[in-house]
Amino acid sequence: MGFVVFVAMGAYLLISLGVVTWAVGHAKKRGKSVKKWGWGAAFVMYSVVLWDWIPTVAVHQYYCAKDSGFWVYKTLDQWKQENPGVMETLDRNPPEQFRIDPFTGDKKHYLLPDGANLIAYYDVRGDLMFVNFNKPDGYTGYWLNQRFNWTINQVPFFPLNHMMREEQQVLDSKTGEVLARYVDFSASHERRQAGWAGWKFWLQSDHCIGGGGNQDSLRSFRDNLTGEKK
Numbered sequence: 530m531g532f533v534v535f536v537a538m539g540a541y542l543l544i545s546l547g548v549v550t551w552a553v554g555h556a557k558k559r560g561k562s563v564k565k566w567g568w569g570a571a572f573v574m575y576s577v578v579l580w581d582w583i584p585t586v587a588v589h590q591y592y593c594a595k596d597s598g599f600w601v602y603k604t605l606d607q608w609k610q611e612n613p614g615v616m617e618t619l620d621r622n623p624p625e626q627f628r629i630d631p632f633t634g635d636k637k638h639y640l641l642p643d644g645a646n647l648i649a650y651y652d653v654r655g656d657l658m659f660v661n662f663n664k665p666d667g668y669t670g671y672w673l674n675q676r677f678n679w680t681i682n683q684v685p686f687f688p689l690n691h692m693m694r695e696e697q698q699v700l701d702s703k704t705g706e707v708l709a710r711y712v713d714f715s716a717s718h719e720r721r722q723a724g725w726a727g728w729k730f731w732l733q734s735d736h737c738i739g740g741g742g743n744q745d746s747l748r749s750f751r752d753n754l755t756g757e758k759k
Contacts, residue, residue: 545574581691585732589692589716593737596694596712599746603708605753608701612676619674621755622657623647647672677754678702691732692716697744699751708754711747713740 549571556566609616623639627647630638639647649660660672670680678700686692697711716734736744 545571549574579731581729582731585692585716589714589734589737592686592694592714593740597714597737597740597743599709599711599743601709601750603706605750608708615676619676619754621660621674623649623660623672624675645672672702673699673751673755676701676703677708677751679751686714691729697747699747699754709747709750711743713737713744 552566552569556563605616623637624641627639627641628637629640635651637649637651639649641647644665645662646664647660647662650658652658661669662672662678663669668680670678673679680696680698680700682696684694686694693715695711695713695715698707699709700707713736715736716732717729735741
């Protein structure tokens, strides 16, 4: 796929040079401004493919500077002080008394008293990998233990549909309090059946500046809350 893209780009570049050359020659023959015709033709050929590059970069940088980042609203030590002795009781494995179907080999299903559905996934050795959850109100994410959830929300970002806003939160599921939050923006181009990066690779920007580090910070914060395997 990559080779085909580069061949197509090379062909388009040659066509563009041909169009500019023709425009310059046409201007000379008719006594027109060579600069205006040449630059005009170059701008048209540029815009056919790259029209959204500058707007994408500008919007991405604007919202990165305005809204992206990592914030801790309550540290683990602060939470422990407010909830003495609770951290030691938490277990990342869902409570077996709420399991609603037999073990299938790679996942288990649970239904909690609050209506939350849990699906626990296991590797080939039978070790727990992660637990998905969803609630009747549409609230979804990852169940870390009896008190903490981790949510990931990715939405297309208007006005450019190849931009995404991602927000991750670590919450106290009992109180609904957000302990930590991470916001990032990515820019790319999704062509049907071509995958997320698509073929406009020059629009690819996985994170804001520092976004990768912010994501790691959120995950590190999350990992400190997962509880013990029991």
